[in-house]
Amino acid sequence: MPKIINYNPANIKEIVSEHEVSTSQELDAMLEKSTKAFKIWSVMPAPKRAQYLMKANAIFTERKEELSLALHKENGKPLEEARGEIQEIIDVFDFFNGEGRAIYGMTGQSEMPDKAIMTIRQPIGPAVFITAWNFPAAVPSWKAAPALIAGNTFILKPSELAPLSGKLFVDVLNEAGLPDGVAQVAMGAGEVGEYLAKSDHTKIVSITGSVAVGRHVAGIAAAGFKKCALELGGKNSTIVLADANQELVADGILWGAYGTGGQRCTSTSRLIIDKAISGPILEKLKTQAAKFYDKDKKQSAINYAPIISLKQLNKIHGMVQAALAEGAELVCGGEILDDGSHQGYFYAPTILKTKHGMKITKEEVFGPVLAVMEIDSTNKTQEEVLEEALAISNDVDYGLSNSIYTKDVNLGMKAVHRFESGLVYLNAPTIGAECGGASLFGGWKNTGNGSRESGVAAFETYTQYKTIAIDYSDSLQRAQID
Ligand code: UN1
Numbered sequence: 397m398p399k400i401i402n403y404n405p406a407n408i409k410e411i412v413s414e415h416e417v418s419t420s421q422e423l424d425a426m427l428e429k430s431t432k433a434f435k436i437w438s439v440m441p442a443p444k445r446a447q448y449l450m451k452a453n454a455i456f457t458e459r460k461e462e463l464s465l466a467l468h469k470e471n472g473k474p475l476e477e478a479r480g481e482i483q484e485i486i487d488v489f490d491f492f493n494g495e496g497r498a499i500y501g502m503t504g505q506s507e508m509p510d511k512a513i514m515t516i517r518q519p520i521g522p523a524v525f526i527t528a529w530n531f532p533a534a535v536p537s538w539k540a541a542p543a544l545i546a547g548n549t550f551i552l553k554p555s556e557l558a559p560l561s562g563k564l565f566v567d568v569l570n571e572a573g574l575p576d577g578v579a580q581v582a583m584g585a586g587e588v589g590e591y592l593a594k595s596d597h598t599k600i601v602s603i604t605g606s607v608a609v610g611r612h613v614a615g616i617a618a619a620g621f622k623k624c625a626l627e628l629g630g631k632n633s634t635i636v637l638a639d640a641n642q643e644l645v646a647d648g649i650l651w652g653a654y655g656t657g658g659q660r661c662t663s664t665s666r667l668i669i670d671k672a673i674s675g676p677i678l679e680k681l682k683t684q685a686a687k688f689y690d691k692d693k694k695q696s697a698i699n700y701a702p703i704i705s706l707k708q709l710n711k712i713h714g715m716v717q718a719a720l721a722e723g724a725e726l727v728c729g730g731e732i733l734d735d736g737s738h739q740g741y742f743y744a745p746t747i748l749k750t751k752h753g754m755k756i757t758k759e760e761v762f763g764p765v766l767a768v769m770e771i772d773s774t775n776k777t778q779e780e781v782l783e784e785a786l787a788i789s790n791d792v793d794y795g796l797s798n799s800i801y802t803k804d805v806n807l808g809m810k811a812v813h814r815f816e817s818g819l820v821y822l823n824a825p826t827i828g829a830e831c832g833g834a835s836l837f838g839g840w841k842n843t844g845n846g847s848r849e850s851g852v853a854a855f856e857t858y859t860q861y862k863t864i865a866i867d868y869s870d871s872l873q874r875a876q877i878d
Contacts, residue, residue, distance in 0.1 A: 398417040399417065400417060404470065405704050415560075417588070423588065427592065429576070431549075432577055433575055446493045446497070446545060449544060452571075456489065467532065471529060485534055488832065493545065502515050507875065510868050510869035513866075521548060521549075523543050523600035525602050538837065539602045541854075546855060552566055553582045590612075593622075600858065601617040602849075614845065623857055625847035628842060628844055630661045630663070631666065635669070637804065638673050639802055649766070649825065655701075656827075657764050659708075665766065667769070678747065678768065682747065685728055689744060700745075702740045706741055713743065715763075716746055716765060719748055724750045729744035729747060729765070732744075743763055747768060757792075790814075790815065796819060797818070798815040798817045800812070
């Protein structure tokens with residue numbers, strides 16, 4: 397029986413967990429169970445469903461430290477960040493549990509007398525979640541909370557690079573007493589996700605991953621007319637105008653570009669900056685970035701995330717090398733951090749001075765690499781500088797998260813409206829999206845297909861509309877005729 401061995405990427409000698417890969421017979425049994433459980437779960441009143449989820453949230457809260465530690469080990473992100481991720485589950489559940497009383501529909505006005513028209517939202521059926529390794533606990537919760545509260549069941553297929561947190565997440569839900577088969581987990585690589593997505597039992601597919609995987613699975617979903625939610629890559633930028641608070645910019649870029657080792661979909665990978673102020677800011681960034689590791693020992697410090705795998709580490713290094721060959725200038729970093737002990741997969745926080753159009757300014761790196769593009773502001777108004785910066789920012793295939801630093805409210809608001817992305821920040825970094833309510837997560841262009849997660853719009857994925865017309869006139873009323 398093939399096995400998944402889950403290593404700690406910060407200490408590759410440590411095995412965090414082992415999992416059997418689900419066989420096709422096991423997957424078939426899960427799919428059938430999911431359909432059966434849907435019959436029970438979907439007819440339960442939503443406020444009652446919320447009670448189960450509130451119980452689960454009490455367990456998440458109680459076990460926050462234990463779950464954070466497991467996540468810290470399997471993904472390698474600093475414990476503080478892992479705690480933030482478990483907190484994200486708690487926040488998402490808090491929000492959607494309240495929605496158990498608020499999955500609103502609408503009422504309208506009939507064109508005929510004594511007739512009422514209303515539209516309600518109902519669950520769709522079993523869902524399959526295919527998730528990535530960078531947020532192995534929070535992202536499953538973004539999908540599961542709205543899916544469950546709306547009355548759907550699910551099977552989670554976590555990334556084989558970080559499967560433990562997804563399994564623990566589903567375990568907690570079951571411990572909270574969910575009916576058997578409502579929440580399940582399947583283990584394996586891409587083919588397991590594909591098998592589940594293809595099944596006739598599956599009515600919803602939600603994926604967080606690469607554009608290539610998203611395109612492939614979306615094709616499968618489309619052929620089966622299944623609802624499909626995609627949350628794919630990003631090439632996020634921060635624009636910095638000359639009047640920005642420089643300390644704030646340095647702190648924001650440092651966190652945006654190097655938090656989680658640059659392995660967030662929302663990570664800052666491009667800095668578009670007025671040349672008049674780039675010197676001191678790059679100097680600040682260089683000094684701060686150096687604190688993430690010991691240059692002599694080539695070892696990472698405790699507050700810095702490793703790269704998830706050797707394959708990713710080599711890919712990142714390859715992209716940096718290619719950028720240098722294309723004419724980029726190395727400001728700092730550009731090396732694999734290894735003192736010879738091969739303990740973990742760390743990459744030095746890297747800054748490259750680039751020109752817009754180079755490959756590194758267009759393609760997602762998913763690592764701690766910042767491509768800087770300077771705008772010469774000599775004889776230009778700040779408005780003209782902003783125009784140039786926005787043209788560069790928007791000239792990529794992705795549209796997840798962008799930000800701008802300026803104290804000028806007019807220019808700031810202009811940018812907020814003109815960025816082509818689902819998330820936009822003013823005087824804040826591109827990472828750290830909040831959850832719930834009006835805070836929706838998702839992107840434009842190749843980042844997705846318009847679906848949104850973690851906020852109230854997630855119900856677009858997990859419910860279908862039903863319009864009900866009630867004629868109490870006791871006569872035949874013909875629409876559009878009488
Ligand atoms: C992701 O990278 O896919 O906005 C999720 C953030 C986090 C979630 C990122 N709350 O940075």
